[in-house]
Amino acid sequence: MAEVSEQQKQQRAKELASELKSQKALLKKSKRQLAMVFDLNKCLGCQTCTIACKTLWTRDEGMEYMWWATVNTQPGKGTPRDWEKMGGGFRDEEPQAGKLPTRRDFGEAWDFNYDEVFYGGKGNSVHLQPSGDPDWGPNWDEDQGGGQYPNSFYFYLPRICNHCTNPACLEACPRNAIYKREEDGIVVISEERCKGYRFCTEACPYKKIYFNHVRQLSQKCIFCYPRIEKGVATACARQCPGRLRFVGYLDDENGPIHKLVKQWKVALPLHAEHGTQPNVYYVPPISPPRFDADGNIDESKPRIPTDYLKYLFGPDVEQVLATLKSEMAKTKAGGKSEILDTLIVYEWKSLFGPFTKDPATLEPRKV
Amino acid sequence: MICKKVAVAREQLIDPVAAEWKNVPAEPLKMDATPLANQPSEYIKASRDEKQIGKIRNLLVQAAHNGSDIFFRLTWEDESQNVDITDNNLFPDGCGILMPLNGGDPPIDEMGSKDWPVNAWFWRADFKDVARNTIARGLGTTQFSKQCPIQVKSTWGNAAWAVVFARPLAVPQQQSETVQLEAGKSVKIGFAIWEGSNGERAGVKSFSKEWRELALEI
Numbered sequence: 001m002a003e004v005s006e007q008q009k010q011q012r013a014k015e016l017a018s019e020l021k022s023q024k025a026l027l028k029k030s031k032r033q034l035a036m037v038f039d040l041n042k043c044l045g046c047q048t049c050t051i052a053c054k055t056l057w058t059r060d061e062g063m064e065y066m067w068w069a070t071v072n073t074q075p076g077k078g079t080p081r082d083w084e085k086m087g088g089g090f091r092d093e094e095p096q097a098g099k100l101p102t103r104r105d106f107g108e109a110w111d112f113n114y115d116e117v118f119y120g121g122k123g124n125s126v127h128l129q130p131s132g133d134p135d136w137g138p139n140w141d142e143d144q145g146g147g148q149y150p151n152s153f154y155f156y157l158p159r160i161c162n163h164c165t166n167p168a169c170l171e172a173c174p175r176n177a178i179y180k181r182e183e184d185g186i187v188v189i190s191e192e193r194c195k196g197y198r199f200c201t202e203a204c205p206y207k208k209i210y211f212n213h214v215r216q217l218s219q220k221c222i223f224c225y226p227r228i229e230k231g232v233a234t235a236c237a238r239q240c241p242g243r244l245r246f247v248g249y250l251d252d253e254n255g256p257i258h259k260l261v262k263q264w265k266v267a268l269p270l271h272a273e274h275g276t277q278p279n280v281y282y283v284p285p286i287s288p289p290r291f292d293a294d295g296n297i298d299e300s301k302p303r304i305p306t307d308y309l310k311y312l313f314g315p316d317v318e319q320v321l322a323t324l325k326s327e328m329a330k331t332k333a334g335g336k337s338e339i340l341d342t343l344i345v346y347e348w349k350s351l352f353g354p355f356t357k358d359p360a361t362l363e364p365r366k367v
Numbered sequence: 368m369i370c371k372k373v374a375v376a377r378e379q380l381i382d383p384v385a386a387e388w389k390n391v392p393a394e395p396l397k398m399d400a401t402p403l404a405n406q407p408s409e410y411i412k413a414s415r416d417e418k419q420i421g422k423i424r425n426l427l428v429q430a431a432h433n434g435s436d437i438f439f440r441l442t443w444e445d446e447s448q449n450v451d452i453t454d455n456n457l458f459p460d461g462c463g464i465l466m467p468l469n470g471g472d473p474p475i476d477e478m479g480s481k482d483w484p485v486n487a488w489f490w491r492a493d494f495k496d497v498a499r500n501t502i503a504r505g506l507g508t509t510q511f512s513k514q515c516p517i518q519v520k521s522t523w524g525n526a527a528w529a530v531v532f533a534r535p536l537a538v539p540q541q542q543s544e545t546v547q548l549e550a551g552k553s554v555k556i557g558f559a560i561w562e563g564s565n566g567e568r569a570g571v572k573s574f575s576k577e578w579r580e581l582a583l584e585i
Contacts (some may be wrong), residue, residue: 013404097414098454172410174507197569203410211455
């Protein structure tokens, strides 16, 4: 009898696994995929994207420590601190255990002594400073970078939710609260279904999901879908003064995203080894040359170690850098480069694919 | 399992340390890990070891009713009192009582089914003195009902939790959301405990893996 029951159990386990698989397949299905390309050669670390997002989406109670869009100096610990060492994602399609970053890892929202300085009559004697003694924040190691003088180096890495094609968060949620929007592949969390269990944050290898301690649910970048639905680009892209954030559909052959990612292959996903198929792509940073021991320029070696870029963007990064360099050589010699013209973005709105509408045409958000 | 008929007022029995509880028989229950195969997430299956699930393995259950209200007192040893979610990686302790919503024999280890829903009375330490009335129709489908007819009081001391749930036997205005109970009848019942310090939440918990029959004395 016991043996039969064991068999029945195994049979039922198989049925449940197969039911789960088909549920998840439905939640992952999308007809099109929105994507972004960030050109790291143009990011100046000004955090305008960060603030644009913060101002628009994460001002409510419980969202104080959330930064759906971040920009960190690389090499660096990133946001949350050491997120690259926290596991998650997939290996050979098998989900990998991940860690939950603490609030300190994300960087708490500090309280400042505004009242004292601005209204307490101490404007000339007290510095504006955070209360307590914070030892970490979302941009704590800004501009530290790596390397030794005179070959020190750094670059900026803007990050948002990657709106993955195979989202680890979606797979992890035991309540099917996470799904890809069928029309555009944006990954969203249903606030009706979410119970704040945080398996999604554990599983996300990019650690881009935050827990709202007031509402007790998980929240993350929504790719500004209420704007997208009205033909307006994401706030982070629209506000970026560096013109480096491209927005569009991956399959739009006339759009810059398709050209940069699929046709010219000069934009790569971040840490693609996690197997989630991220939909944010990066044009890797071209290095200045190194100085040799005598202080002469050594063109043979890049300042940013290629191995570090391979760690972030995979082995294809070498080919991308070679392509970019040859395109630059072409223009230096008086030729034309469609790739460089696209990356330069002569026409601001060419960044936004079909999402060029002015946000001022939208109704203000109800507060 | 017997639900003892007592002549004690709600105000007294809702108190987890009330002396009246000494007169109510206690049923020790052996708890088990929820099976990994039943976790509705490939991530949970891949990242957990069933041997580590369900830290609390012993539960004492007392049940009593006074003709109008029913009371359950759940006590279990727990050295760590996990109450508030003060950080992203912290989870509260909790407990729950499960009964078929409309009778029948729903699968207890699958949180009922589409046709045979279950009703859970749920308490979590961070809810303080608030309980949730929950309906489920299969794994990962629990939903809190808007109205909750359940009252709860809890206390932690001497490395143990004591939690009392109280509810009117019948809640006719919530027929479709919460189980209807009646003296003289019996009902299938199950229990679950979440140990916060072990990261237990959702289906990751210890539970009584078979239904017990709870007979309500006349």
